[in-house]
Each structure stands twice: as C-alpha cells, then as structure tokens.
Amino acid sequence: MTPMTTEGEKLTTPQAPAGPGRRTARRAMAGRLSWGLADQAASSLSNFAVGIYVARSLGLTAFGVFSLAWVTYGVVLSVSRGLATDPLVVRFSGVPEASWRGAVARSSGAALGVGAAVGAASLVAGLAVGGSVGPAFACLGVVLPGLLLQDAWRYAFFAAGTGRKAFVNDLVWGIALVPAMVVAARVGSVAAFVLAWGASAAVAAAYGCFQSGIRPRVAGAREWLREHRDLGYRYLVENTCVSGASQLRAYGLGAIAGVGAVGAVRGAELLLGPFLALLMGLSLVTVAEAARVLRRAPHRLGTFCLVLGGGQAAAALLWGGALLLLPDRAGELVLGGVWHSASQLIVPATLGVAGAGLGTGAAAGLRALAAARRSLRSQLFASACYAGGGLGGAALAGTVGSAWGVAAATACGSAVWWLQLRSALREHHQHPLREARTP
DSSP states (O other): OOOOOSTTOOOOOOOOOOTHHHHHHHHHHHHHHHHHHHHHHHHHHHHHHHHHHHHHHHOHHHHHHHHHHHHHHHHHHHHHIIIIIHHHHHHSTTOOHHHHHHHHHHHHHHHHHHHHHHHHHHHHHHHHHOTTTHHHHHHHHHHHHHHHHHHHHHHHHHHTTOHHHHHHHHHHHHHHHHHHHHHHHHHTSHHHHHHHHHHHHHHHHHHHHHHHTOOOOGGGHHHHHHHTHHHHHHHHHHHHHHHHHHHHHHHHHHHHHOHHHHHHHHHHHHHTHHHHHHHHTGGGTHHHHHHHHHHHOGGGHHHHHHHHHHHHHHHHHHHHHHHHTOOHHHHHHHHGGGHHHHHTTHHHHHHHHHHHHHHHHHHHHHHHTTOHHHHHHHHHHHHHHHHHHHHHHHHHHHHHHHHHHHHHHHHHHHHHHHHHHHHHHHHHHHOTTSOOOOO
16 A cells, blocks of 8 residues: 555555455454454553553542542643554555664654653643642652553554554553553552553563554654645644543542542443553554455445444443442442442443444544544543533533533544544545545
C-alpha cells in the first residue's frame, strides 16, 4: 500500500482472491486479531491491577486524586495518538518495511515530543498547585514521555502486522509494574503510585526501541506533522474531544459531588476494565484490519464493522450481567471501600460501554476510509452528549445520575457514528477513485 497523500484518497482495489488465497487471507487476519486480543488482555490486566492495588492501598478520596491524574493522562495520550500514531496506522499499515521504519522513527519522535512538552507543563502546574493534587500532576509530568513512547510502539507494531511484539512490550510493562507497585505501597502516597506506574512504562518504552531497532527521531516530528496535517489535526481534535469530555466530566463531577464520586466512577470502570481498555486501544488492531479489508474486499467493510461493534457490545453486556451476580464480599475483596459506591453504577456503566463498543465498529470504518471530516463530526457530537449527559445527570441525581446520563449519551453517539459510516460507504462505492472530501 502506497501511503496516501490526501484525505480520503481511494486506490483501485482488486476483489479478495477466491479459494485458498481467500482462506489464507482470513487466517492471516485471524492471527493479527488474535495478537490484538492478547495485547489488549495484557493491557487490561495491567490497568486493572494498578487500579485495584491503588484503590485498596489509598482509599476512596486519594484514589479519586489518582483517577484525576489518570484521566489527564488520557487527554495527553489522545493528543499523541491524533498527531503521531493514528496517521501512522491509517497510512502505513502493510507498506514496505523501509517505508514503515522511516515513518515509525518520525511518528515515535512526535509522540516523545508531545510527552516532553506537555510533561514540562504538567510538572510546573503541579508544583504551583501543591496540596494533595499538585504532587500527583508533577509526577505525571515526569513520566509522560515514557508513557506516550510505549503507546507509540504498540501502534507501530500493529501497523506492521506484528502484534506479537506489541503483546510482548505490554507484558514487559506488566512485569516491571510488580516491583514498582510494591515500592509505591511502602511509600503510601498518590505521587509514589504515579511515579511507579510511569517508570514501569518507561522500561517497556526502552525495550520497544530494542524490539524495533528504531530510535525515535524527535527532530523529524515537525516533518511528520507537516506531511500528515490533513489527518493529524482532525484526529487531534477528534481524540481530544473524547478524552476532554471525560476529563470535563471527572472535574465537574468532583466539583458537584466531591472527589469521592470520581473514585466511585473509576471503580465502576475498573469492574468493566477489560472492555474499556479494549475500546481505548481499539485502533491498534481494527483500523489497520479495516484498511486491509478496504483494499482487498471493499464491499465487506460494512459487515466487518458491524460484526466488530456488535461483538463488543454483546460481550460488554454479558460481562456486566456477570458483575451483577458478584457477591458483596467478593466485590469488597477486589475494590475494598470503593466497592459499595462503585457497585451502584454497574448497570448504567455497562450500558454505556456497550453503546460505545457498538460505535467503535463504525469509527474503525470511517478511519479506514480516511473520512476524517465525517469522523470528526461524529466525535464532536458524541463528546458533547457525553459531557452534557454526565454533568447534567450529576446535577440532577449525583453520581448515579451522571452514570445514567453517560449511558444515554453513548447510545445517541453510536447512532450518529453509524449514520456517518453508511454515508461514507455509499460515497466510496459510487466514486471509488475520487477523493471523498464531502463533510
């Protein structure tokens, strides 16, 4: 695949080969998706373990402070993905190795540059704020470069179709987390846990350089941003809408119902951790696979996206149903004092994750089509619904009301994603060689 030079540029694509060739292609896709699931399982387990350990070690209020730092990291991660790694996956999935290596060096350099710049700002802000929240944000600033570089390697490996390396990299992070968390527990502060979490990610980031044989080129970041600004800046806005809405909801909920409410919401998210982690890292696998489907059998893209989104929604509902059967004693064993507040949010949180999972199927299709304007429009609507539903619900009925507001918002947002994908597919089928610039 030759890297695209304009948004939505379509190449003439042959139909998927019949017989053994098609079976081979399906086996190859199954293998890549299997490694994607394994990688997400490793990521989910690490995130779940960190959240549980911190919740049990610090209690509800301090866990709320840690959750604010976590949400802020999510915003910065969205910036890095939008500018650096989302364009890499869309334009350099399945390209020749030489082209991939040059792109990875520049995109990982851009991710590292974002981490350094935002990390410096977070460090200064944390030192200025002080109190119970300031140290956590100061430490977050220190570890941001390593966190973003580790995430960039995962995107790079999936773009190359070598998901096994992404899985190993996440496994290295998980192993490094164990001694780091033990040391942080002995210190017993939020800042110590933030440092432990980020330092272990830096170990995996360094190992990613060894795996790929590539060193990030921070000097090439400006060139990367200039070459891919047609997608990068739209994806930046789109991604930050997601994480920004989440951060706005967290800060607003803390102001309306207290920091403990933020901890309760994060506790419910931990219970649904496998699916939330899958959604956060969805584009690692599915956008690259959707791009391959588009090249080989474009008429199958809609079905691929429907199976992808529907499967995630169904799995989330099954997991949420199982959580409702969890005894209080088992819940307290997992979350400690956070369980009582978090358990009241299981039903709306499950519905919210199911709605988001359904929408990500359509989002993967729009990314594969490079329909950045349509995906941006969808995400702006979905993010506005999320923030409005979360804060409006909090004002009306506290933490529980916020959870139900988010559940309703994700259902509305998912519907818009699918409407936009349907329109984009229709345009692609009618004009497969013309640039799709219709907003």
